[in-house]
Amino acid sequence: MTAIIKKRKHLLRLTILLIIGLILFMLNIALGSVNIPLKEVVKGLLGYETELESWSYIIQRSRLPQAITAILAGAGLAVGGLQMQALFRNPLADPAILGVSSGAGLGVAMVLMMGSFGGFALSALGWIGHLTVTTAAFAGAMAILFLVLLLANRLRDNAMLLIAGIMVGYAASALVGVLKFYSMKEDVHAFVIWGLGSFSSVSWTRMEVFFPVVMVGLIGSLLLIKPLNLMVLGDNYASNLGVNIRMSRFLILACTGLLTAVITAFCGPIAFLGLAVPHLTRGLFKTSNQQVLVPAVMVAGAILALFSNLIARLPGFDGALPINAVTSMIGAPVVISVILNNRKLMAGG
Amino acid sequence: MSELILTKALSVGYKQGRNSSPLHSNINVKLMQGEFACLLGPNGAGKSTLLKTFAGFLPKISGDVYINGKNPDKLNAATKARLISVVLTERLMVPNMTVYDLVALGRSPFTGFFGRLTGKDRQLVIKAIGDAGLEGFANRNLMELSDGERQKALIAKALVQETPLILLDEPTAFLDLPSRVEIMHLLKNLAHKKQIGVLLSTHDLDLALQTADKVWLLAAGLPMETGVPEDLVLTNEFRKFFEREGILFDNATGHFTMAGAHVKSIRLIGKGLEYKWVSRALSRQGFTTSDDPFSRLQVEIRSDSQREYILSGPDGVPIRLRTIEDLLEQLKMAEKRQSLTE
Numbered sequence: 001m002t003a004i005i006k007k008r009k010h011l012l013r014l015t016i017l018l019i020i021g022l023i024l025f026m027l028n029i030a031l032g033s034v035n036i037p038l039k040e041v042v043k044g045l046l047g048y049e050t051e052l053e054s055w056s057y058i059i060q061r062s063r064l065p066q067a068i069t070a071i072l073a074g075a076g077l078a079v080g081g082l083q084m085q086a087l088f089r090n091p092l093a094d095p096a097i098l099g100v101s102s103g104a105g106l107g108v109a110m111v112l113m114m115g116s117f118g119g120f121a122l123s124a125l126g127w128i129g130h131l132t133v134t135t136a137a138f139a140g141a142m143a144i145l146f147l148v149l150l151l152a153n154r155l156r157d158n159a160m161l162l163i164a165g166i167m168v169g170y171a172a173s174a175l176v177g178v179l180k181f182y183s184m185k186e187d188v189h190a191f192v193i194w195g196l197g198s199f200s201s202v203s204w205t206r207m208e209v210f211f212p213v214v215m216v217g218l219i220g221s222l223l224l225i226k227p228l229n230l231m232v233l234g235d236n237y238a239s240n241l242g243v244n245i246r247m248s249r250f251l252i253l254a255c256t257g258l259l260t261a262v263i264t265a266f267c268g269p270i271a272f273l274g275l276a277v278p279h280l281t282r283g284l285f286k287t288s289n290q291q292v293l294v295p296a297v298m299v300a301g302a303i304l305a306l307f308s309n310l311i312a313r314l315p316g317f318d319g320a321l322p323i324n325a326v327t328s329m330i331g332a333p334v335v336i337s338v339i340l341n342n343r344k345l346m347a348g349g
Numbered sequence: 350m351s352e353l354i355l356t357k358a359l360s361v362g363y364k365q366g367r368n369s370s371p372l373h374s375n376i377n378v379k380l381m382q383g384e385f386a387c388l389l390g391p392n393g394a395g396k397s398t399l400l401k402t403f404a405g406f407l408p409k410i411s412g413d414v415y416i417n418g419k420n421p422d423k424l425n426a427a428t429k430a431r432l433i434s435v436v437l438t439e440r441l442m443v444p445n446m447t448v449y450d451l452v453a454l455g456r457s458p459f460t461g462f463f464g465r466l467t468g469k470d471r472q473l474v475i476k477a478i479g480d481a482g483l484e485g486f487a488n489r490n491l492m493e494l495s496d497g498e499r500q501k502a503l504i505a506k507a508l509v510q511e512t513p514l515i516l517l518d519e520p521t522a523f524l525d526l527p528s529r530v531e532i533m534h535l536l537k538n539l540a541h542k543k544q545i546g547v548l549l550s551t552h553d554l555d556l557a558l559q560t561a562d563k564v565w566l567l568a569a570g571l572p573m574e575t576g577v578p579e580d581l582v583l584t585n586e587f588r589k590f591f592e593r594e595g596i597l598f599d600n601a602t603g604h605f606t607m608a609g610a611h612v613k614s615i616r617l618i619g620k621g622l623e624y625k626w627v628s629r630a631l632s633r634q635g636f637t638t639s640d641d642p643f644s645r646l647q648v649e650i651r652s653d654s655q656r657e658y659i660l661s662g663p664d665g666v667p668i669r670l671r672t673i674e675d676l677l678e679q680l681k682m683a684e685k686r687q688s689l690t691e
Contacts, residue, residue, distance in 0.1 A: 091444075223462075225463055225464065226457065226460070226462065226463055226464035229454060229457075229464055230454060230457055232443050232446075233441065233443070233451075233454065234437075234439060234441075236404075236406055236435070236437055236439070237435070237437065237441075239405075239406070239426050240404060240406075240429070240430060240433065240434065240435045241430050241454060241455065241457040241458060241510070242426050242427040242429070242430030242431075242457055242458040243426060243457075244425070244426050245426075282444065282445055286445050287445055287450070288443050288444065288445045288446035288447075288450055289450055291463065291464065291465070
């Protein structure tokens, strides 16, 4: 009986989150540096002609894909963070812990800055350069992911794997540092800009790649709910309850890795979302059940990404704030409160 | 009756690269259905290693193991999950997890792809929580439970898994004495009532002797001894087993004492409960009690009207005392006087 009441509570909370998400989605489309009346926003969104042609262009070509990107990236990073925290049984794990985002950074650094050895700045190439950056980021991220998966097959211990992942990340970052040192100013600048993160660089044509790959990751994580639920108990209990540890670990890593790779490639390394959202969601739903947490974390991640995007583009800020600055400002206090809460629990128990 | 555990010349231990040095070899044991067995032995003897081998967490080194007639090495995780359930020593700390959530995970081997519980599963979960003595605790958070309650929650998880065999690695460690007694009796009753096999490792010798159907003695360098505790006492196995550690097992009283502690003897007259506890108190002070009329010291217990202890020595008048505490005090003074005169 109590289980049913709880289920209703969870459903209610999830519905509220969905409504908040919808409102934020609408705000993302309605608000921006160009002021468009609400009526015209709806018109533009539904494909009718707007008073000014540029308005429909802004809504259709800029704000709509940006909002969808934010939703997908937020949901993907948040669920990746949840999976890593469950798999490693570590509250401070996030999708970047595997070193995948550092791999993306290395890929980007290579195309942006290797150019300096040939004597020209790649950043001068415009949108062709942009496409190359994304491809390079994805390639770098996938290369690191394969390395981590290979290590996962060799290492039985999760703690060892965690350390190996962090080390791989450090190595990739170190290589980026070396590249930076030898690069031209413009290329380093372009790399820094990429590192600030943005949801605005996914056009409709790029969405054709971004959307399906993120969906594969999201659906995959929904399919992994049962083993993820048991992995929280530790490897021994999980395997005693029928989980094929090696297989499940591989699939969970692959799922998070794919999400992180594609999102980092298209949006840059988005900090803190993956770490903070699972904690926020757990605090909100007060449950450890991944059947509730996985969908809830996806919605909460989308909300936080939409909210960050909204703040980043608030009128008054010239252009757009870097997404990373906003997510970190929200994420840091959350992480601190988690540490404080943990300390309280330790003292109490 | 069938054997839930049967081993033939089993060697267990950790493999390090190519060379494997077994921690314990030539183990031949069996555990029957409905049997509650306690695995005793010093730290490092390989209790956990043996349990891990049975649970399939650790590959055996050589020999044969059969769990309910099947070789665990040849079973996949899902099949093993319906055969063996475990309670491990690692402390389980999952934020926000309730007793119900934990026990519900015990149904995983029976649930579908997404792990959804059916109505029957939910009933079984609630029943297992009750069977483990945690009625009304379903919605309590694991982090808020006492160690004993958390251990019961894990036992409920093992019960709901509905396996014929439950393995527990030191389930009474970290617990206070009442909880230890409670957990041991709970496990014994579950084994008998549900006709399942329960094997646990423990350091609680006294409790194991009282409750276990079978005791398994494991020490490094000795062949493993198993049997009904009383048989092991009467065949002197128990005494032999603990002698190596400088602990004397008194076959007559069933108590453990430190070797070389008894030097002084005292005559104790009395009967029943009073006799037992006075004897215990005296033994703690280093006296062995006997019925020898030529003992230098004598204590008589009077319990007909009012409880009274009469201490008489070789010199002087008998002293009447009300409590054991006073008695021990007087004995100490008598000893001091004696050492002064000598």
